[in-house]
Amino acid sequence: MKTLTVSVVTPDGPILEDTFEMVSCKSEDGELGILPNHIPLVAPLIISAVRLKRAGETIRVAIGGGFIEVNENKVTILAQSAEKPGDIDVQRARKAKERAERRLKAKQDDIDFRRAEYALKRAINRLDVVEKR
Structure with missing residues (x-):
């Protein structure tokens, strides 16, 4: 093939x-x-x-x-x-996800929402890759 x-x-x-x-x-x-x-x-x-x-x-x-x-x-x-899935630190990804979610919920003027959304997407993607090996 x-x-x-x-x-x-x-x-x-x-x-x-x-x-x-x-x-x-x-x-x-x-x-x-x-x-x-x-x-x-x-x-x-x-x-x-x-x-x-x-x-x-x-x-x-x-x-x-x-x-x-x-x-x-x-x-x-x-x-x-x-x-790659074996290289992903699951605990670190979960903490990054939680941190990004807290920042997005805070709705404070000093929070960079685009950066927080980007961090949340990356963390979710990393966790999905590990879970769907």
Whole structure:
């Protein structure tokens, strides 16, 4: 079966590089499914889980937004942050979620709501990736 070479890279370095049969991710315009021989593509990604499928197995990676580039059966995901389920600190993610929820409920003028919403989305995404291994 044909495969795609997939690289997930953050500013801190590579997170994953392997071959897969399919890549699913969420762009700003909706869900993308990438199969071998996909047309060239560049798209912005939102905070979400990237699903990598191979031989009936699905690997999920939590990303904090970024870009995907597809070209000649090579998929590169340039993510602001990315974590595999085994690398996610569940306690830290739960605390970040609770902290963001408290900030959003406080409704004080000195709270940066966009930042709190972003932190809440990241924490929820990280917890979802761990729970749906």
